[in-house]
Amino acid sequence: MKSVMRLVAAVLLAAAVALPASANIVRDGSFELGDGAWELTEGWFLGDAGRGAHSGVNSLSTGCLGPGFSCFATQVLPTTTGQRYDLSFWLYADGVIGPDGFPIFQFDNGVRVMFGDALATAIYNFPTTNTSTDILTGGPSTQVIVRNLLATSTSTILQLSGYHDPSGIFFDDVSVELAVSQIPEPGTLSLVGMALGCLGLCRWRRARAT
Incomplete structure (x- = not known):
């Protein structure tokens, strides 16, 4: 017995x-706390811009000029060596779409996300979803998901960079969780x-x- x-x-x-429990390891991924979890270089704005927020009122935006990635928002994440993670965030780009569904204003923009030393994703000329004639009104954000990112140490730097000429591109609800493939x-x-x-x-x- x-x-x-x-x-x-x-x-x-x-x-x-x-x-293992799956939970978001990004601090203040919704940018509602503004508690200094993110380290920002010049050219970034964290707060209520009146647009770009998927939830709450705040978002993280950059109006840095391109085409290179010279403005960064970073956070050091607690990770497990050899573990894989799924990254997701909501993205919105300034611009205007007319009633016919074609862009009236579509500006050059770019987004690059690094997970440690690895490129998680790079997006160029992300289309706007703003159907208002006012560029400052904004529209719904779009979710971007990147799966199976490998952590090679016990701490991993998540780096967001972007540019938008002449206005802004916005991040919200950034999440890094245990990869679905490893649950x-x-x-x-x-x-x-x-x-x-x-x-x-x-x-x-x-x-x-x-």
Whole structure:
């Protein structure tokens, strides 16, 4: 009986280790706190610009001139060496789309995101979603997702850079979480269920014997 209990305990422990919690490791990814979590070079604006926010009222925007990436927003993330992560953020670019669906104003812009030493994504001439005739009105943001980014150390620098001539491009709700590909499949959950069932059966037999 004791050997069975030890086996069940070992299975439960292994399953618990294989089920890591997935949570956003980016601090103030929604930019609502403004607590200094992000290090910004000149040319960035964190706050309420009246547009570019996917949730809340604040966003992070840059009006740096291109075509190179010379303005940066960075944050050091606590990561696990060898672990893979999924990155997502919401993006909005200034511009105007007419009632016919064609851009009236479409400006040169670019976005580059680095995850440590690796290029996560680079986007050029991101289309605006603003259907107002006022360039400062803004429209809905678009989510960008990059999967399976590899962490090579216990701390990884997330670097956002961008340019927009002559107005702005906006980030909001930046998230880095455990990669979906590394979250255990239902088979692991079944293993946990079997272990719990075995534990319950052992307890029932012991109670019956007494």
